């Protein structure tokens with residue numbers, strides 16, 4: 375059976391170029407980057423090359439501002455806990471639609487005595503810089519607003535929020551896991567202090583991520599142990615994964631405009647096609663300020679989970695809500711924050727296009743999906 379993968383917000387395939395770049399570091403170049411012999415130096419060189427690739431992709435000022443982690447979740451945890459614990463108290467501002475890596479970290483900090491404001495979003499999932507401004511307090515230490523949402527694809531006014539925070543002397547963290555490779559990111563122009571990214575969302579390996587920490591920002595160490603990552607994130611470097619991340623981010627940024635145009639065209643073809651073919655369909659998220667590859671739709675009187683199972687039988691892979699919450703019966707916190715009813719939220723289907731998705735695949739889905747919705751609605755009656 376033909377399989378169509380439209381779940382690129384959950385994870386992407388490692389690209390052939392990334393795999394090829396990684397392979398030598400499992401075998402002949404297997405050294406420990408901390409060793410002083412030739413094997414070690416070779417590994418160290420590879421790690422530092424990757425660090426420069428990430429630096430360049432973000433327009434960071436220096437390679438020392440880039441720290442490698444085990445993924446987006448770890449980067450989010452480190453940014454928020456590291457900033458909070460270095461200040462030993464205070465107030466944090468975030469939004470109601472963050473990834474659980476941010477939300478659950480903030481909730482944990484609340485239990486440790488920090489106070490947190492969760493800003494609401496509008497019906498499109500946008501938060502305004504003015505809302506952040508209003509929420510600022512004397513003791514606010516950190517603002518964490520994601521660059522783009524993983525479920526509905528809404529892009530936030532990061533540069534505006536960054537400028538505001540810089541002006542007020544408050545740290546600004548952004549979870550850019552979905553944004554990197556999908557839209558231009560410039561940590562200097564956007565006045566970002568801390569930025570999380572992940573390898574596996576951009577055709578790199580799973581378990582590889584990075585945290586950008588602007589020079590001068592005080593952050594507590596995250597993993598205690600050896601001197602790796604200048605003592606802030608101890609543990610022997612996962613050299614192949616770091617090499618893969620570096621290659622992936624270089625590829626993503628070099629081809630950004632082209633990839634974004636390709637994905638935007640296919641996303642719009644998919645959204646327009648489904649809206650015209652299926653009555654009672656609503657688009658979740660922002661009509662224009664959205665990630666190139668994100669289509670999130672709710673179909674009246676249809677369960678997203680049932681739809682997913684039927685699609686899977688036809689070889690089409692998608693997601694309902696976020697993958698992290700599917701398996702539980704709770705409707706997505708993001709869709710609820712956008713003001714959807716529980717039924718609308720449960721009827722949501724997220725199809726996310728990748729750089730390798732084709733127009734033929736989209737057309738196939740436009741043929742496959744409408745009869746399934748029709749059938750599920752018939753069964754409802």
Ligand SMILES: *Cc1c(COP(=O)(O)O)cnc(C)c1O
Pocket residue numbers: 383384444445446447448450473475520522523524549550551552572573574575581582583
């Ligand atoms: C996937 C994702 C994460 C988590 O990254 P991992 O590398 O899977 O830990 C965090 N934030 C957002 C917005 C994501 O999409």
